[in-house]
Amino acid sequence: MGKTSHISILKNPNLDSSEVAIKNGLSQKRSIILIGHCWVEYNGRARSILEPGERILFIKADGSVLIHRPTGYKPVNWQPSNCYFKISLINDTLIITAIRKKVQESLKIFFDKLFLITVMELVDEGQFYLHVSEKEIQKAILTNPDLLEKAFQPISYEKKIEPGFIDIYGLDKEGKLTVVEIKRGRAGKGAVIQLAKYVDAIRDTASRPVRGILAAPQIMKGVQKMLATLNLDYRKIDLKKCAQTVTFTKATKIQDFF
Amino acid sequence: MGKTSHISILKNPNLDSSEVAIKNGLSQKRSIILIGHCWVEYNGRARSILEPGERILFIKADGSVLIHRPTGYKPVNWQPSNCYFKISLINDTLIITAIRKKVQESLKIFFDKLFLITVMELVDEGQFYLHVSEKEIQKAILTNPDLLEKAFQPISYEKKIEPGFIDIYGLDKEGKLTVVEIKRGRAGKGAVIQLAKYVDAIRDTASRPVRGILAAPQIMKGVQKMLATLNLDYRKIDLKKCAQTVTFTKATKIQDFF
Structure with a gap:
């Protein structure tokens, strides 16, 4: 030995x-x-x-x-x-x-x-960090909308409206217009305000019910309550699944989804 | 060295x-x-x-x-x-x-x-055999009906009708009555005949369209053609996924699904 x-x-x-x-x-x-x-x-x-x-x-x-x-x-x-x-x-x-x-x-x-x-007897205290950009999360959801929620159907991405650009715009399983705001890290109240503005802007032009979803791997303290008050939803995003979905080949540009 | x-x-x-x-x-x-x-x-x-x-x-x-x-x-x-x-x-x-x-x-x-x-330099020519019983496939489909096909909804299992017992009886995503016959191995023409009998028996009592699905990991030569002639479907069953789905805890008897 x-x-x-x-x-x-x-x-x-x-x-x-x-x-x-x-x-x-x-x-x-x-x-x-x-x-x-x-x-x-x-x-x-x-x-x-x-x-x-x-x-x-x-x-x-x-x-x-x-x-x-x-x-x-x-x-x-x-x-x-x-x-x-x-x-x-x-x-x-x-x-x-x-x-x-x-x-x-x-x-x-x-x-x-x-x-x-x-x-x-191995000593391993190193941290593991996974980096997925907001663009990569967006691409992953467009590729596999179930990553956001079941039967979600994207209609467009980076849709321009008054306050800026909506990350993903689509229909939920009940056919309701849905605005998705993506954050790659722990989403805070700023993200909720941004989402609320987009939902309001779409609601004005669409004159029909509009849903808002904050899509992020985590949310900060108090954000869930703020979302509930504003009648907005949170969907937890699995960064690993997003990473597995997205492949950086030249063949699949984001434009190819539409 | x-x-x-x-x-x-x-x-x-x-x-x-x-x-x-x-x-x-x-x-x-x-x-x-x-x-x-x-x-x-x-x-x-x-x-x-x-x-x-x-x-x-x-x-x-x-x-x-x-x-x-x-x-x-x-x-x-x-x-x-x-x-x-x-x-x-x-x-x-x-x-x-x-x-x-x-x-x-x-x-x-x-x-x-x-x-x-x-x-x-390792030499490994041994075969790997996975054994999953028909009962285990049945339990896996009841636990996770997507293993059969998307949005399938089981209604009952081992439903008694004239020629015997139907493995799984349910509704497909369009709400059509569906009879499922499970085989754990390579399904042959005998399984198709059995399924056809069940479908006919249900059709007589239901007086509405009835689908039949043969669920098996593989089918024998000629079976696909026979299924097509009889207007029955084949759904390939992934035994590994079934095995991963089924857990033999006392808490989850098959009866607990209904």
């Missing part, structure tokens, strides 16, 4: 010493990578069987589990965090069972050969 | 030898696991930044990429297969750039310290 700072490695371990290393790693809440020849049974929301092959098993410090084949970015089997584990050695097979507490499901991984065991 | 069958390991490598090992591994289409201290920039459908921390970078033989933090079953960043890679060493930082060919997006991983590099 070679130690490299906070990483322990076992090369070509026998199954007895593998059992000990895995049990120790789990009890110390370490992350563990096992590379070896295994097969897998899953029982829970459905049942699945993975035939024998050489794979990578990744058990994280929080009790989540991933089994990766040598190709494909998705794991072939996985379990979310907070699994508990049973390790046993039966008939020359090391059996690792990951069991979920809340849901009746279990993942059983059977190893008959291990090439490498890595037990790690 | 220690060799364990088809796995090469570099412990605490300097960045120069890391660069060589990664380039060699990539050129030989090996799977590579890098454990070290890194930060990440993503540019593409959106932009994201991951601040420095200790993580696991997994580059697969097919050019897919995963970056895993010590917790959470989802990767913090990832790229699908067929990326191409640029490796460079600038100012004591090893920069691995994974670039997608079809979409303008790139993932840049900056390492200033590597604890372990594992380069593997």
